[in-house]
Amino acid sequence: MTTSPAPAPLTIAILGCGRRTGAKEGWAIGYAHADGWRACGRPVRLLAVDPDAVNRAAFAQHFAIPDEDTYTDLAAVLAAGVPDGVSVCTWPGLHVPLALQALEAGVRRVVIEKPVALDLGQVRRLTEVADAAGAIVAVAHQRRYEGNVAVLRELLGTGALGKDLRLTARVGDGWDILSWTSHWFDLAADLLGGAPERVLAGLAWSGQRRYGHAVEDASVVLATWKDGATATFLTGPGMQFDVEVAGTEGIARLVGGHLELWGRQGSRVLPTPATKPFDLLMSEVVAAAEGGPEPRCSLRRSGIGTELCFAAQESARRRAWVELPLQVQFAPLEILAHPTVGPAQGRRVLLLADEHFGSGGRAGLAAALQRVTGLVPQVIHAEERGLTAADLDHVDAVVIYHTQEHADAATQAALTTWVEGGGRLAIVHAGLGAWRHWDTYRQWCGWVWAWGRSTHPIDAMVLTTTATDPLSLGFREAWLPADEAFIHLEATAPVEVGLTVTIPAGTFPAAWRSQAWPQVRAWMPGHRGDLWSLPVQEAGLAALVG
Ligand SMILES: NC(=O)c1ccc[n+]([C@@H]2O[C@H](COP(=O)([O-])OP(=O)(O)OC[C@H]3O[C@@H](n4cnc5c(N)ncnc54)[C@H](O)[C@@H]3O)[C@@H](O)[C@H]2O)c1
Structure with a gap:
């Protein structure tokens, strides 16, 4: 009797092992990526890559990664051999440089954390390089894979909520657009049929920075779609995390992991399947690299989560509606955060x-x-x-x-x-x-x-x-x-x-x-x-x- 050989393991480098600090910056999202890759349906050999020896060692211990599979940086990994895939889990300023370095070396599976970049020009460059290489690049907007989102998507698909869809999404815990609302932007694009037509936003900024970039204290963002759908996104005091979609026939609300539905017959909590979003994301990336369908969170689809962050900032900067696709390729809030120095700056x-x-x-x-x-x-x-x-x-x-x-x-x-x-x-x-x-x-x-x-x-x-x-x-x-x-x-x-x-x-x-x-x-x-x-x-x- 012959047995088919076990498939060769995929070598996956986690760039940015991270450390759970309890602070906003310090989520150690690399652990979720590693778990996801290990459940992608193929045997996986993980490489731990991090210049921080403590973070690297803790990660290696957690995932039982041998010493010879730990590295201080991507260049050292590439010198030892091109891995089959990478997860870019560093702070945002390094996402695109590391992803490009991997793609240019021949890596064909890349999962990149959100926001994709701190500059839309970098997102566009990454898209070009990935397309030219025929590589699969996906963004970790894993909320698209949550079970309650899947049920909500189906509900919208059947027209159960009626017409004139209005989505409202709130972000709690003092989070900001780039670090958090980007998820809701991505989800809105997923649920409402792709990129909106235009965006209008106002925001308050008092000098805060997070993950190495300027972040607003509070924001109100309105997006409108060609078919008349609208979405409002809020960050600031008194918010909790939720997404509500209201139509002429009912209202559905994602909150605390549940999906609630209000219709003419009253309200109920809908049963939703438990899913492991990162497992699904990595499985789709692996399948796509073998000729399967485009991942739900491909860069082509989920890049919008980042583009909308910059569209909102640009609208607030210009105090005007901003059309999509966005023309400016820079980070507008950085410009607001660094006002032009006039002749009187520094005068006592x-x-x-x-x-x-x-x-x-x-x-x-x-x-x-x-x-x-x-x-x-x-x-x-x-x-x-x-x-x-x-x-x-x-x-x-x-x-x-x-x-x-x-x-x-x-x-x-x-x-x-x-x-x-x-x-x-x-x-x-x-x-x-x-x-x-x-x-x-x-x-x-x-x-x-x-x-x-x-x-x-x-x-x-x-x-x-x-x-x-x-x-x-x-x-x-x-x-x-x-x-x-x-x-x-x-x-x-x-x-x-x-x-x-x-x-x-x-x-x-x-x-x-x-x-x-x-x-x-x-x-x-x-x-x-x-x-x-x-x-x-x-x-x-x-x-x-x-
Ligand atoms: N998808 C999500 O739900 C989710 C959740 C939390 C964080 N994030 C995003 O993940 C990213 C990382 O956030 P975090 O809180 O996990 O950060 P973190 O600080 O916990 O981890 C980042 C790690 O990157 C390492 N690093 C720095 N330079 C490196 C390099 N050149 N090569 C390899 N590693 C390097 C650091 O030493 C650190 O260990 C951010 O973009 C954040 O917005 C996403």
């Missing part, structure tokens, strides 16, 4: 301000100064005291925003030394009415508020830079909501006007610099506190203190 500012008749201007101005300099300004309350020479140590610019009448001798001496020494002085809105009895200050101003003569109509303003743009404002025109526009100011010394304001009463100077002291600059608009959150006000400030 002293703000001498009063509360300006309760306008909120002092707080708004201080917040704007912090944004344009990246530093918290030192604020002195002008109603409490003036300046001393010591205040001006370690300062790059002084901003005046108050209408106090008298300057004491110390203030006069300190500021005179400052200005005569070339120090930057920015006189903002209220500051044009400050120290009305101090002639030198009035000369620095160039135009001043003439008490009893000047007025301030409250109108929407159109700001226009002059042709010479002596303040280097760098824009041509801007609009401000109704606020005090100072008119009929008194000229005290020659100035170069850089900006005019047009209101129903006419066109008037709005920003200028002194001819005699070019480092002394004035900016008229800015009574309302909220005005200081507008880009044009920030641009003006940057030009004044930068």
